[in-house]
Amino acid sequence: MPKNEPVAIVGGKITNLSLRRWLHSLPGVDKVGLESRAASLGTRSIKTASKAWALDAAIKMMDLTTLEGMDTPDRVRSLCLKALTPDPTDPDCPRPAAICVYGDMVSVAKQTLGNSGIYVAAVATAFPSGRASVAVKLQDTKDAVKAGADEIDMVIDRGAFLSGNYMEVYKQIQAVKNACTRADGTKAHLKVILETGELQTYDNIRRASYLAMLAGGDFIKTSTGKVTVNATLPITLLMLQAVRDWYDQTGVLIGVKPAGGIRTAKDAIKYLVVVKEVAGERWLTPDLFRFGASSLLNDVLMQRQKLKTGNYSGPDYVTVD
Amino acid sequence: MFEYAPAPESRALVTFQSSYGHFIGGKFTKPSNTYQTISPSTEQVLAEISTAGAKEVDQAVKAARTAYEKVWSKLSGAERGKYLYRIARIIQERARELAIAETLNNGKPIKETRDADIPLVAAWFFYYAGWADKLDYAGFGQNPKAHGVAAQVIPWNFPLMMLAWKIAPALAAGNTVVLKPAETTPLTALMFAEICQQAGLPDGVVNIITGFGATGADLIAHKDVNKVAFTGSTAVGRLIAKQVAGTNKKVTLELGGKAANIVFDDAPLDQAVEGIINGIFFNQGHVCCAGSRLLVQESIQDELLKKLKRRMETLKLGDPLDKNTDIGAINSKAQLEKITKLVKLGVKEGGEAWAPNCDMPKKGFWYAPTVITGVAATNTVAREEIFGPVLSVLTFRTPAEAVAKANNTPFGLSAGIWTEKGSRILKVADQLNAGVIWANTFNQFDPASPFGGFKESGYGREGGRHGLLAYLKGDN
Numbered sequence: 001m002p003k004n005e006p007v008a009i010v011g012g013k014i015t016n017l018s019l020r021r022w023l024h025s026l027p028g029v030d031k032v033g034l035e036s037r038a039a040s041l042g043t044r045s046i047k048t049a050s051k052a053w054a055l056d057a058a059i060k061m062m063d064l065t066t067l068e069g070m071d072t073p074d075r076v077r078s079l080c081l082k083a084l085t086p087d088p089t090d091p092d093c094p095r096p097a098a099i100c101v102y103g104d105m106v107s108v109a110k111q112t113l114g115n116s117g118i119y120v121a122a123v124a125t126a127f128p129s130g131r132a133s134v135a136v137k138l139q140d141t142k143d144a145v146k147a148g149a150d151e152i153d154m155v156i157d158r159g160a161f162l163s164g165n166y167m168e169v170y171k172q173i174q175a176v177k178n179a180c181t182r183a184d185g186t187k188a189h190l191k192v193i194l195e196t197g198e199l200q201t202y203d204n205i206r207r208a209s210y211l212a213m214l215a216g217g218d219f220i221k222t223s224t225g226k227v228t229v230n231a232t233l234p235i236t237l238l239m240l241q242a243v244r245d246w247y248d249q250t251g252v253l254i255g256v257k258p259a260g261g262i263r264t265a266k267d268a269i270k271y272l273v274v275v276k277e278v279a280g281e282r283w284l285t286p287d288l289f290r291f292g293a294s295s296l297l298n299d300v301l302m303q304r305q306k307l308k309t310g311n312y313s314g315p316d317y318v319t320v321d
Numbered sequence: 322m323f324e325y326a327p328a329p330e331s332r333a334l335v336t337f338q339s340s341y342g343h344f345i346g347g348k349f350t351k352p353s354n355t356y357q358t359i360s361p362s363t364e365q366v367l368a369e370i371s372t373a374g375a376k377e378v379d380q381a382v383k384a385a386r387t388a389y390e391k392v393w394s395k396l397s398g399a400e401r402g403k404y405l406y407r408i409a410r411i412i413q414e415r416a417r418e419l420a421i422a423e424t425l426n427n428g429k430p431i432k433e434t435r436d437a438d439i440p441l442v443a444a445w446f447f448y449y450a451g452w453a454d455k456l457d458y459a460g461f462g463q464n465p466k467a468h469g470v471a472a473q474v475i476p477w478n479f480p481l482m483m484l485a486w487k488i489a490p491a492l493a494a495g496n497t498v499v500l501k502p503a504e505t506t507p508l509t510a511l512m513f514a515e516i517c518q519q520a521g522l523p524d525g526v527v528n529i530i531t532g533f534g535a536t537g538a539d540l541i542a543h544k545d546v547n548k549v550a551f552t553g554s555t556a557v558g559r560l561i562a563k564q565v566a567g568t569n570k571k572v573t574l575e576l577g578g579k580a581a582n583i584v585f586d587d588a589p590l591d592q593a594v595e596g597i598i599n600g601i602f603f604n605q606g607h608v609c610c611a612g613s614r615l616l617v618q619e620s621i622q623d624e625l626l627k628k629l630k631r632r633m634e635t636l637k638l639g640d641p642l643d644k645n646t647d648i649g650a651i652n653s654k655a656q657l658e659k660i661t662k663l664v665k666l667g668v669k670e671g672g673e674a675w676a677p678n679c680d681m682p683k684k685g686f687w688y689a690p691t692v693i694t695g696v697a698a699t700n701t702v703a704r705e706e707i708f709g710p711v712l713s714v715l716t717f718r719t720p721a722e723a724v725a726k727a728n729n730t731p732f733g734l735s736a737g738i739w740t741e742k743g744s745r746i747l748k749v750a751d752q753l754n755a756g757v758i759w760a761n762t763f764n765q766f767d768p769a770s771p772f773g774g775f776k777e778s779g780y781g782r783e784g785g786r787h788g789l790l791a792y793l794k795g796d797n
Contacts, residue, residue: 027587027588027589027590027591028587028588028589028741029589029591029592030589030592030741030761032592032761032762033589033591033592033595033596033761033762034591034592036595037592037595043432043436043644044325044644044645045325045328045644045645046325046326046328047325047326047327047328048326049326050323050324050325050326051326053322053323054323057323241591272323276323277635281322281323284322284323
């Protein structure tokens, strides 16, 4: 049996009991130790050439996001155009990896982005709460995929997770993964949002990460951006340890996406340092690491301009999308 | 790909004098009998340092005695506290400069001097400043008296921090001091002398004399010294204990260690790896309480070592002034030779040494972070203090065996326990024969927490209320 088969990993038939045994056998996480490691990596000093590389990388790894009730076709179009030309004064400026929108805006985004190579990611499965019937969640996913979404950002059922019903969470992720299948048999890329702010403990976050990887998620993502605590450096560090150890165990590469609350270039660089030093350089690619962010891009652009010209231009010298 | 560009802290922020005399009675003497102090990372000469003979030692002790009798013993605790607060504040103001100076003279990374050494130095002075007018409440009765003149000899691993551990409680309790820094790292102590001047500390309350072992021996032997405090090797500690035997001098000794860092199979593994790294590679392992013996439960040995080695590959060794450097230089050629010799011996006796690939700078003294596996209890590297970035790995099967192996050393300074089980932490800690025990962490220091060892790791405690005891009469 291949070592990446769920049955091989869990060591038996997948049941709620076997999942529970497996997840609860993972090493615990010491809060103080994890947070101090993250803080210490946060003191790395990234200068000159490495800073330039990191700023460009941050843009290339960005899922430029708008997820508001007030989103309109024009708003989405304007964001897509921003992604196509992040800095009109610099044709060499790289582009974000994807635009992240609600499912009903996928076609607008797709139209605007054309074959630019920028992906369209759609949040689905009754985002952000995930409180709907499985049928609705799957239809939500199918609609987005049909409209042309390249990537689906689903939410896990936190209620099921917190009540100990790991099997339900596992089954839903698998079902959504199936719903990502396009007419031609290819699949939209699946990011699994753990909503770490609601799972609360680091032990829960580690378990949910493993559960999502076992169920076939391509990415594990921290947050919806809609709760009080979204992405943090320690949480991202913990999830990077999970994907690193998962690769060791199974040979499968899983991506990580911190989302929500990363607003400055300085913060983004700290995340890249953590990626490099915890998971390794292999993860420093948009295929395996993404930032979910809305306001981060302009701060990175300002820092980029400053590094190029030596002067800090100010917010009026980057375009408001 | 994402290589960190050099991020050096500015060397220009520190100006050393070309030569230094001793600081006696509030003034610097004319430099005499000098030797060169260097930066161990570049072997560059930083300054000329004087060597004190019996004459200078006598002058310094006399200055301390005079200051004690005429000024310091007559001040109220609140007045003494004012000076200590002032010193603490100046240290904070000059923190960056002191951190750079310490890194230059010691070789340790700026990250550590900036984030650990110097903040702790200031914290120590702030903490004991608070005690100065509250000695009645320290638990030694009403109005406890100071000893008089304290002779203090400190090591090179945390030069300014060891100075703070010695001088802050001594002054708070009302003693005056003569301190000798280690011969390889005198510069921050001499800068501290300037800080005493800046703070307007009465002349002679703090005296700093420089030199080698002989100077320290002269100082400790001086007949007018009331109290001796030493931090350093067990061999020298033993000499000092003999030297002061039969005199009225009070002694505290903080000596070597061979701490066990015990990792149980239910430990938070990723954080345990960080704790092991911090335990042995912090300050290049030049730490008396370093977790130099890793005791890992045999059932998780492979997994833990794999994680540990991968983590070691990310350690950056190089220019200590670079803000991203994790491992700095070994403090001296002599220490480098000692480490090299002990590791060779450990391998000869059956251990297997492994180190990540490190680009070693051409100049200076360097040793790659090293882990020695397959170490039996009989191996020299399991018994002797290496005082370098070298971890010896031993295994155990049961908690009882872990405790037995951890305690099976002539030392007893510190230990670490890693387990998610709270009750096991308490039980094992109770059985370990070590002065400081960390649970799910390592190498944490705080001025409010007493520090010191059992057995050959010395006696007496530094830090906290207990640290005052050593500097007040009525102890024992």
